[in-house]
Amino acid sequence: MAEATATGTTGEEWQPKIVMFCCNWCSYGGADSAGMGRFQQPPTVRVIRVMCSGRMDPMFILNAFLEGADGVLFSGCHIGDCHYVNGNYKATIKYKFLKAMVNELGLEDERLKLDWISASEGERYAEVVTEFTEQIKKVGPSPLKPEGVI
Amino acid sequence: MENEEPRIGVFVCECGVNIGGYLDTQAVADYALTLPNVVHTKVNKFTCADSGQAEIQAGIKEHNLNRVVVASCTPRTHEPTFRACCKEAGVNPYQFEFVNIRDQCSWIHMWDWEGATAKAKDLVRMGVARSRLLEPLEESSVPVDQNVLVIGAGVAGMQAAIDFGDMGYNVYLVEKGPSIGGRMARFDKVFPTNDCSICILGPKMVEVARNKNINIMSYSEVTDVEGFVGNFEVTVLHKPRYLDTDICTGCGSCQEVCPVELPSEFNENFGTRKAIYIPFPQAVPMRAVLDMENCISCKACEKACEPGAIRYDQEPIYEKLKVGVITVAVGMDAFDPLPHNNYGYGLYDNVITTMEFERLLNAAGPTGGHVVRPSDAVEPITVGFINCVGSRDVNENIYCSGGVCCMFSIKNAQLLKEKRPETNHFVFYMDIRSTMRGFEEAYNRARDLGVKFIRGKPVEITEKENGNLVVRVEDTLKGEIVNVELDLLVLGTGLVPNEGINEMGSILKLPRSADGFLTELHPKLAPVDTTTDGVFVAGCAAGPRDIAYATAHGSATAGRATRLLSVGSAPIMGITARIDEDKCVVCGICVDKCPYGVFEIVGTNGDRRINVVEALCKGCGTCVTACPTGALEQSHFKNDQVLAQVRNVFQYGGE
Numbered sequence: 001m002a003e004a005t006a007t008g009t010t011g012e013e014w015q016p017k018i019v020m021f022c023c024n025w026c027s028y029g030g031a032d033s034a035g036m037g038r039f040q041q042p043p044t045v046r047v048i049r050v051m052c053s054g055r056m057d058p059m060f061i062l063n064a065f066l067e068g069a070d071g072v073l074f075s076g077c078h079i080g081d082c083h084y085v086n087g088n089y090k091a092t093i094k095y096k097f098l099k100a101m102v103n104e105l106g107l108e109d110e111r112l113k114l115d116w117i118s119a120s121e122g123e124r125y126a127e128v129v130t131e132f133t134e135q136i137k138k139v140g141p142s143p144l145k146p147e148g149v150i
Numbered sequence: 151m152e153n154e155e156p157r158i159g160v161f162v163c164e165c166g167v168n169i170g171g172y173l174d175t176q177a178v179a180d181y182a183l184t185l186p187n188v189v190h191t192k193v194n195k196f197t198c199a200d201s202g203q204a205e206i207q208a209g210i211k212e213h214n215l216n217r218v219v220v221a222s223c224t225p226r227t228h229e230p231t232f233r234a235c236c237k238e239a240g241v242n243p244y245q246f247e248f249v250n251i252r253d254q255c256s257w258i259h260m261w262d263w264e265g266a267t268a269k270a271k272d273l274v275r276m277g278v279a280r281s282r283l284l285e286p287l288e289e290s291s292v293p294v295d296q297n298v299l300v301i302g303a304g305v306a307g308m309q310a311a312i313d314f315g316d317m318g319y320n321v322y323l324v325e326k327g328p329s330i331g332g333r334m335a336r337f338d339k340v341f342p343t344n345d346c347s348i349c350i351l352g353p354k355m356v357e358v359a360r361n362k363n364i365n366i367m368s369y370s371e372v373t374d375v376e377g378f379v380g381n382f383e384v385t386v387l388h389k390p391r392y393l394d395t396d397i398c399t400g401c402g403s404c405q406e407v408c409p410v411e412l413p414s415e416f417n418e419n420f421g422t423r424k425a426i427y428i429p430f431p432q433a434v435p436m437r438a439v440l441d442m443e444n445c446i447s448c449k450a451c452e453k454a455c456e457p458g459a460i461r462y463d464q465e466p467i468y469e470k471l472k473v474g475v476i477t478v479a480v481g482m483d484a485f486d487p488l489p490h491n492n493y494g495y496g497l498y499d500n501v502i503t504t505m506e507f508e509r510l511l512n513a514a515g516p517t518g519g520h521v522v523r524p525s526d527a528v529e530p531i532t533v534g535f536i537n538c539v540g541s542r543d544v545n546e547n548i549y550c551s552g553g554v555c556c557m558f559s560i561k562n563a564q565l566l567k568e569k570r571p572e573t574n575h576f577v578f579y580m581d582i583r584s585t586m587r588g589f590e591e592a593y594n595r596a597r598d599l600g601v602k603f604i605r606g607k608p609v610e611i612t613e614k615e616n617g618n619l620v621v622r623v624e625d626t627l628k629g630e631i632v633n634v635e636l637d638l639l640v641l642g643t644g645l646v647p648n649e650g651i652n653e654m655g656s657i658l659k660l661p662r663s664a665d666g667f668l669t670e671l672h673p674k675l676a677p678v679d680t681t682t683d684g685v686f687v688a689g690c691a692a693g694p695r696d697i698a699y700a701t702a703h704g705s706a707t708a709g710r711a712t713r714l715l716s717v718g719s720a721p722i723m724g725i726t727a728r729i730d731e732d733k734c735v736v737c738g739i740c741v742d743k744c745p746y747g748v749f750e751i752v753g754t755n756g757d758r759r760i761n762v763v764e765a766l767c768k769g770c771g772t773c774v775t776a777c778p779t780g781a782l783e784q785s786h787f788k789n790d791q792v793l794a795q796v797r798n799v800f801q802y803g804g805e
Binding site (some may be wrong): 015019029031039041043046049050051058060064069082084148 | 224225226250252253254255257258259260261262265266268269272273276659661662663664669681725743745746768769770771772774775776784787789792793795796797799800801802
């Protein structure tokens with residue numbers, strides 16, 4: 001059973017599991033816009049909504065990896081467009097710190113990505129998700145994934 | 151209620167076939183029932199419809215639910231609906247949780263039934279886990295001061311002030327310039343009806359002045375705004391006019407004797423004004439203003455002023471105002487082609503802008519309404535208009551100025567043709583955007599009059615010895631290169647954000663969009679609201695628009711703001727930051743991190759603590775992340791609530 005889950009339950013191509021944090025105003029809206037525009041994408045991403053990318057606590061991301069995330073995306077409004085003036089700028093500072101931490105955890109750089117997506121960029125949202133999924137497929141399942149977790 | 155064992159109801163919406171057609175809603179509901187604390191599930195055809203909401207309320211009653219999870223569309227549109235539904239049935243609205251399985255699941259995995267169903271189950275599990283930890287919250291409210299501030303007295307700001315005033319609210323109308331009226335006061339005629347601009351604006355300016363509830367503060371600037379919705383403290387700088395406005399009668403005898411001549415800003419630097427001057431003949435207030443920077447202190451004006459109004463020693467005055475709501479109507483600028491010499495502007499005398507053309511065309515303008523070309527003051531026969539100058543251009547601004555410049559060129563060509571039928575006109579355009587009511591008719595009228603429209607973006611302008619200009623352009627409809635010789639070339643400059651937008655953006659914490667204009671709360675459903683509660687935006691400050699649109703938005707801000715004024719209180723969202731004083735070490739990091747000034751350190755030495763002004767908090771949660779001791783938490787987005795979702799993305803072994 002444990003072996004089967006590590007390669008995916010269906011026995012088909014392995015599908016990664018990605019946690020994505022979106023700010024309420026831009027990127028969560030972008031995810032909705034992707035739906036409105038029916039921009040198809042792999043079902044690999046689980047979105048968690050916070051009000052601002054500035055709320056993005058490094059603890060959330062590190063926890064996601066420890067729980068078994070193969071990759072973590074986080075996204076907010078484009079720089080200059082933050083609903084809360086400059087929360088996204090503060091997010092970039094945390095991102096730099098997190099990049100270093102991810103390496104410390106023995107994870108590959110590619111597993112963490114920050115990208116700005118506006119509420120109108122549905123197509124781009126789908127592209128970001130699709131490309132990131134491909135990227136994670138290349139690096140494979142996370143070495144931190146606890147055994148038996150899907 | 152807080153310590154009550156969670157009893158969760160999960161309602162899965164089919165949204166017709168929007169969800170039900172792409173994933174197994176019944177399987178999702180059945181799965182939800184296996185999760186801890188879930189005591190009731192139901193699949194609804196349309197959860198948001200009356201019938202669906204009735205099913206939620208029946209579920210709450212029947213199963214004694216204290217938490218509700220709805221798996222359907224998006225909280226961005228439907229959260230208020232379901233929160234109200236829960237509240238009606240006795241469940242705290244903040245113990246409602248939204249799971250997005252349509253926009254972010256069924257619609258984006260339309261051909262992956264298994265994958266979409268598995269993802270929907272994960273999302274519901276995450277939502278249920280979060281729901282378990284949600285706490286009841288109460289929305290508080292703050293009183294709303296009954297005074298109003300309108301910043302900018304162009305047509306949008308004037309309209310807002312009139313509407314507020316007519317509804318009985320005291321209005322402070324702050325205008326940077328020495329007169330109210332704004333851009334519209336400078337236009338000759340306005341499209342699509344071609345009525346005389348000042349003839350329709352003048353009476354409105356007088357209406358503002360007559361309105362007993364409007365306090366015009368001209369030649370004044372807002373320098374600081376503190377506080378929050380309902381309770382803004384505004385600092386206004388009254389710039390010195392160097393005369394007593396109570397004594398000045400606006401007779402103009404001072405400007406007759408003043409020896410200093412300067413380019414007239416009102417006339418787009420065609421013609422001159424004096425160092426002491428009346429802004430323009432219809433100015434409100436009709437008072438002179440002394441431009442001290444260019445004054446030579448000859449004191450001729452003091453001698454000429456019969457009532458004795460001149461005060462050379464006047465100082466700037468800062469005044470504090472208390473207001474409940476604010477309308478921002480600071481307008482825009484026309485694109486300036488000078489720095490890049492677009493289409494030879496600044497290099498060739500006979501290339502002018504639309505705004506300059508307006509003043510030449512105006513009977514009260516520097517040439518008495520005779521359009522003459524700058525090089526030799528001869529009235530031109532062949533005139534060209536280039537559209538989209540500084541607009542729809544990757545090198546300048548990519549946006550379209552809303553058809554305003556198209557209509558300007560069409561109107562101006564038409565007016566000159568009517569005035570002097572012997573003239574010829576060419577409009578060089580990429581697309582004609584005559585989108586609003588009556589615009590297309592105006593365009594057709596210009597064509598019928600003989601104005602020639604050439605579809606193409608000019609590539610080169612050359613000047614001939616006689617001052618004529620040759621425009622080289624590909625007529626893309628004919629597919630040939632043509633050279634058109636003109637006596638005068640007018641650039642249809644687009645609209646760009648002005649300095650006031652940046653100033654007010656910073657002072658009022660209003661975000662600007664990629665185009666540089668202020669961002670509305672929602673482009674469609676909240677077009678005059680802003681992200682700062684109690685602050686509304688009207689006119690071109692929120693993007694290029696025409697007069698009718700700006701006026702409507704002026705009225706709209708008054709309507710939206712009156713919701714707060716008439717009730718006398720404003721709600722404060724429940725998702726604010728809360729502090730645990732036992733954990734706080736008063737390091738002050740949150741003070742720096744908060745863009746709204748929610749936190750302040752009060753007290754001294756051993757008695758120092760952080761004071762949280764909840765009414766200022768917009769609920770971004772940045773401070774919570776920055777707090778090193780964990781003293782801060784954001785209600786409804788507490789660390790354990792978010793982490794519950796993170797942990798429930800995953801599960802052991804599968805079902």
